[in-house]
Every structure is written in structure tokens, then in C-alpha cells.
Amino acid sequence: MEIKLLVEGGEMKPGPALSQKIGPLGLNLGKIISEVNKATSGFKGIKVPVTLDINTKTKDFTVKVSTPPTSELLKKEFSIQKGSPQPNNIKVANAAMEHIIKIAKIKQPDMIVESFKAAVKSVVGSCNSLGILIEGKEPKTVLEEIEKGIYDDIIEKQIDQPSQEKLEKLAKEFEIVKKKQEAFIKELERKAEEKAAKGAGVAETKATEATPAAPAKAEEKKK
Secondary structure (H helix, E strand, C coil): CEEEEEEEECCCCCCHHHHHHHHHHCCCHHHHHHHHHHHCHHHECCEEEEEEEECCCCCCEEEEECCCCHHHHHHHHCCCCCCCCCCCCCCCEEECHHHHHHHHHHHHHHCCCCCHHHHHHHHHHHHHHHCEEECCECHHHHHHHHHCCCCHHHHHCCCCCCCHHHHHHHHHHHHHHHHHHHHHHHHHHHHHHHHHHHHHHHHHHHHHHHCCCCCCCCCCCCC
């Protein structure tokens, strides 16, 4: 039988969910964790899909490691915790095409694609949903450029290491983008604060309305 897991590369730990899956099979949980961590040690800091192929009779098992999701590889590459909350308006990184090729080389074996170029296009698509620019451009624009053959040379040669000069250029460009985004982000934060304050006010009003009024004091007896 097979058990599919999504684990932190090299950092799998025992827990209730894992025990529920493994416990009934009578397997050595400690050994499984050790073998999985050994097999995924090259993906530290990334969520990795793992399949345990278990022989229920002999209690033997093998660990099959798939490549991490493209989004996880991209976040790791650019040291970002999560993608943009608004990919069309807020950008979180500025990638070189070499970065995209690097990740496409990792992912291609697990992709159902006809060519390496198609794998590159798939990674570019993931950049769009995360809010990652490529060469200072929107991923959709880069996809159009790939179709036109603008990046054919670098893709065919599978060059995956940008020059230091290029990295510095992209970093400077992204600093300009971040400064332009600051006003937009501040406006989002202001609206969020207003919404929170309004929500708190409504909750307080409802609570007040729900509190029964204190009974009126009895009219003093006339002398």
C-alpha cells in the first residue's frame, strides 16, 4: 500500500496525524521518520511530497520523494515566506530568466510536458500567481516573449546561473518597484484598520443593544 505525505524537507517530526496513518500498520515510526528525513535532506525549508510504499506483510517500506511544488521552490529561491496577497498590484520578487530555468530543470521530471520550454512556461505561470516579476516584467509579458522566441538561446542551453551584474541590476529595479508599492500598501493597511475599527464598533453596539436595561427605580412614596 502507499501513503502520501507532505513533509518539511529533512525536518519530519512525529505527530498525531502521522501516528494515525502509520500506527495501525505496526511500523516503526522512528525508522520511517529517520528514512524520510534522510531522503528529503536536500530540500530543507521546503514542503516536499513523499510517498511511503509499504509491504504490510513484511513491514518493509521504501521512500519515494517527488520534487516540491513549484511555488515552494520559488519561495525558497527568493527567500519569501508567502506569495503576494494581490499579485496584480504587489510584487514580492524580481527573478532572472536563469532562476526560472533552474527551477524548471528541477521540476521537469515530474511534469507532463512535451519539452523543456514548456516546463519553463509552467514555472513562469506560477510566478504570476505569486506576484513575482521576471526580468522586471509581468509573467504574462514574459510568456508572450517566450512564444516569440526571445529567450530561445538561454532556454535551449538551460543556463541557470545569472551573472552578478544582472542580479544587481534586477535588485535595483525591484527597489524602485517596492517604493512605488509603498503608497498602495499603506492605503490597504489604512482600509484594513478602518474596517477593523468599524467592525469593533458594530460589535460593541450590538452588545450594548443586547444588554437588558436596568429596571427603573420605584417611585418614591409620597409623604
